[in-house]
Amino acid sequence: MAVFMTSPRDTELSGKDRLARVVDQTPRRRPRLHEACTTNRVICTRESIIGGAALLRQRPHRHRAQAIEALMSQRMERVVAGYLTSIENAHDVLLKLGLPLIILFLSGWIIIRTWVSRSGFDSTGFSPAAASALFAPVLLISYFFVLHSIMQERIADHAALVIGYGALFAPTFLVLVPFGVASLVKLRRRRKALPNWLWCTAFAAWPIMQVTWALWLFGEWE
Numbered sequence: 001m002a003v004f005m006t007s008p009r010d011t012e013l014s015g016k017d018r019l020a021r022v023v024d025q026t027p028r029r030r031p032r033l034h035e036a037c038t039t040n041r042v043i044c045t046r047e048s049i050i051g052g053a054a055l056l057r058q059r060p061h062r063h064r065a066q067a068i069e070a071l072m073s074q075r076m077e078r079v080v081a082g083y084l085t086s087i088e089n090a091h092d093v094l095l096k097l098g099l100p101l102i103i104l105f106l107s108g109w110i111i112i113r114t115w116v117s118r119s120g121f122d123s124t125g126f127s128p129a130a131a132s133a134l135f136a137p138v139l140l141i142s143y144f145f146v147l148h149s150i151m152q153e154r155i156a157d158h159a160a161l162v163i164g165y166g167a168l169f170a171p172t173f174l175v176l177v178p179f180g181v182a183s184l185v186k187l188r189r190r191r192k193a194l195p196n197w198l199w200c201t202a203f204a205a206w207p208i209m210q211v212t213w214a215l216w217l218f219g220e221w222e
Contacts, residue, residue: 081150097140104139108132116187125193126183134180134202141169168217171209175202 084096109132116123145165152158166173179202183194 081147105136
């Protein structure tokens, strides 16, 4: 039976060798790990910087394009509104005043007639055409008000526009709107319709009051 004996020195040296190997390997591994982490950080940092720069470059272009489109659409709306509100000759009177008035009258007539027929109201003595004729001038004024408001930019201009329209067309709103609303309310509550002489009086008094009021307001009435 053979027994192999090792000296204490060999044991000590082997322990030192092991420790030396660990010490030698540890610095080698640490710099590699450190370099890898540093490299990954640099790559991530570069990618984030490049991606952020690309986003920052794209966002101003998108916002700028959207702003340009909004500005162009606003200018186009103002051009169209200016054309529709400018009346220079008789052709413009027929096209820009008469045609919208006819369209509004026919639209109101169809809507009121459909509402009455579907609701099943007793329409004895009620005329959808007369009710639509009461609302047509009011809707025409509202139409021109919307066109003029498109051309305004500041809040003060919008407020002045509201005051101007309210003051100029006060007889129209005070005469036609109450009669039109009263006729619809009476029809819905199944009451007796407004008499024909009252309709005729309203239609006859409205233009006289409107023209007289406008002349007095502009200082032409003495």
